Amino acid sequence: MTFSGWFTIFAFAAILTLLALALGRYMARVYTGERVFLTPLVAGPERWLYRIMRVDPERGQDWKSYAKSLLIFSLAGWLLLYLILRSQTLWNFTGLNPMGFHSGTWNVTFNTVSSFLTNTNWQYYGGETTMSYFSQMAGLTVQNFLSAGVGIVVAIALVRGIVGRSGKSLGNFWQDIVRTILYVMLPISIVGAVVLISQGAIQNFAHYLTAQGLTGLKQTIAMGPVASQEAIKMLGTNGGGFFNVNSAHPFENPNGFTNFFEMLLVLVIPAALVFAYGRMAGNRRQGYAIYGVMMFMFLGAVIVAYVAEAHGSPAQHAAGLNTHVVSGSGGGNMEGKEQRFGIAGSALFDVVTTVTSCGAVNSAIESFTGIGGAVPFANLSASEVIFGGVGTGLYSILLYVLLAVFIGGLMVGRTPEWLGKKLEAREIKLAGLGILITPLAALFCTAMATADGAGRKSISEVAGKGPQGFSETFYAYLSQANNNGSAFAGYTGYVQPNAGNLGAHGVTFADILGGFDMLFARYAPILFALAVAGALAGKRVTPAGLGTMRTDNTTFSVLLIGVIVLVGALTFFPALLLGPIVQGLTSHLY
C-alpha cells in the first residue's frame, strides 16, 4: 500500500461528492421543468422530438400507463437491436465493417441484446473479434444511452410518487426519457468523449492496422470509434467494453488520469440522483442521509479490496514472488492488472464498477485474491444500492428505505410514516417483493447452472478448479441478475473465433439462462418500484408529529445500513461461503 494509493481513494470520494452536489441540483431542476443553462440550446430540439414522436409531454401518466410506455419502448429497442446484430453483414455497404465480421448466432445475440437492454452489458462476445463498427455504434451505443435513461426515469417517477401531492400522476415517460438524454447524458458524453480522445482514446473507422515490430514480428492492432462509446459506457453505468478486455485496454483507458476520470463518470449520476431526491423531497437532508449510507459502505469496500490486493495471492507467494512495495514497483497482486493503474487504481475501479451496475473492468476480477474478489461479491449481494446503477441505485435503495421505516415503525409501535405519508400493507408487500426478486433470480440460476452438466461446461478449464469454479458460476448469475455485467471472465458463454470472422458462437445454456436472468431481474423490480410509486402517489400528506420517526438523521442511516446488510447476508451468506470466503481463508492451491 502506498500514500498515493490512499490519497487516490479519498480524493476520489471528495471530488465525487462535490461534482454530485452540483449535478444533483441541476438534475432536480431538469425534472421539475425549471430553466437550466442548457435550456436555450436544447428546448428547440426537445419540442421537435415531441412533435415527431407524437406525444403530449404535459400529459401526466399514472403508474400503469407509465409502466406500459416503458415496457413497449424497451420491447421496440430489444427488437431493433436484435435485428441490427443479426443482420450485421447487410450493413457492409456503410463501410463500417472493415474486417468483414459475420453476425453472431441467435443464442449469443439473444444474450447480448437482453444484456444491453437491461443496462447489464454482460458480454458473451469479444468486441474486436465479432462486432462491426456499425453494430457497436447504431446498435450498442444507442442502448447504452437508452437503458441508462430508462433506469433514471423510473427513479424519478418513484421520487415523484413519494413526494407528490397532486394525485396519481408520476409524470410523463416520454418527456422524462427525452430530457434525460438531451439535458444530462448527451452533453456529458460529448465532453467526456473529447476528454478521453485528448488523453489517447481512439476514434476512427479505419481497417485494423498491421505493424511490423522492431524485431520484425507482425502485429495487428484493432481500431474503431471507441471514445464515443466509452464515455456513455461509463456515464450510463453500462460497462460493455468496445474491446474484449474492456477498460483494461489502453485504447479505452490510456492512463492514470483517464482511469480517475472514468470512475468519476460512473458514479456521478448515481450520486447526484440522491441529492436530486433530497431537493425534490423539499428536504435536502433526506438525500444526505442516504448519501452517507452509500459513501460509508463504498469506502468500506474500497479499503478491504485495496488491502487484500496489496498483499498478493497464495499462488504468487507459492511461486516465490516478492509482493511487497519496493523502490520502483508498487508490488501486490499484479496478476491481471495494468502497470499504469497499479493496485489502488485497480481496486478502486473494481469497487466503483461493482457497487454501481456498471460492470466495466480495468483488471481481471478472476485473478483478484479470495478476499479482494469477495468485495465485488459483497457489493452485488447488497443488490446494487451502494450508489447503484443510474436510477436503479436510487429506486432500489428507496425500497430499502421503505422497509427500514416499516421496521422502525414496528419497533416503536406506531404506524410507519415516510415524508408524511402513511405506509400500509400494500406498499410494504410491493417493496419486499421488489427487493427479494433479484436475489431470487440470482440464486435460482446459480443452482440451475451448478446442478446441470450443460451449465458446468462454462466453467474455465484453466482457472475454475476447486471453489473458484463455483465462484465463477455464482458471480456470472449474480452479476447478470443485478444487471452489473462484470465477470469472472474465465466463465464462458461463447467460443472466441480466432479465424474466419465467423461471428460469436454461443454456449446455448449459458446464453439463454443468463438472458432470462437479466430480463427478469430488470423489469420485475422496475414494475414493483413503479407500483410502489403508484400506491404512494395518491396518499394524503399529514404533518409530522412528535412521534414521527425521522428519516433524515444518523440514527436512521445506521438502521438503513443494518437492513441492507441483514437482507444481503441472510440471502447470500451460504453461497458466499462456498466460493470466495473459502478461497480467502486458505492458501491451498487447486
Added chain:
Amino acid sequence: MKRDIVTSVIAMLVLTLLLGIVYPLFITGVGQVAFPGNANGQQVKVKGKLVGSKIIGQTFAEPVIGKNGKPEEKEEEVLTKPDMRYFQSRPSATEGGEYNAAASTFSNRGPNSKLTEEDDAANLKAYIELNRPYDAGLTASQVPVDAVNTSGSNLDPEISEANARIQAHRIAAVRSLSLQTVDSLIGRYTSGRGLGFSGEPGVNVLELNLALDRMTGASH
C-alpha cells in the same frame, strides 16, 4: 397501446439516428480535427513504416530459427525467444501469440490456482535466467511482480521502473553502453502518475527501445 407502439417505433428510429450515427460521427470529426494522432491510435513510424502504437504493448522477441533456416512453429504459433538487445515487455497470454492486439483477452489466472503458481514460477525463472548473466546479484526477491504476472489487457505498453532498472544491466552490456546512459533513458520514458497521484509510474517499452535504436542503430 397503439399510440405507445407508434411513438416507440418513431422514437427508436430517431434516437438511433441521433445517438448511434450523428453522435459518434460528430465525436469522430472533433477527434480527427483536434487530436488526429490520438484518435488514430498514436501510430509510431520508423522510416515511413508502421512499427506499432505508442500505447499498445508489443513483444520484443525474435523467431527461433530452426536447422532448415525457417522459423520453428509449435501448435501453429511461431516459437520466439527474447531479443537480448531490447527491453522486454510484461508476459502476455493473448491467443495466437503474445501481444495479439487484434483479439485482446484476460488471462484469467485464479489466485488459488496451481496453474497460476506454475506460470509465475516459470516466468520468474525465465526472467532471472535472462538477466542474471548481466546482473550477478539478482535474486528472486528483487524481481518486481509486473515482470512475472500477466497484465489485465495482456497488451500493457508499460513495465515498472524497477523492472526496467534490472533489465538495464543487460541492455548496457549487449549494446556496449554505460549503465548511466541507459538509466537516464529510462528516466526520460517514465510517465508519472495521473494528476500527480492516480495510478503508478511506468516505463513505455516501445519508446524506450526506439530511443536505444536511435542511439546505437538497429542492427536488423
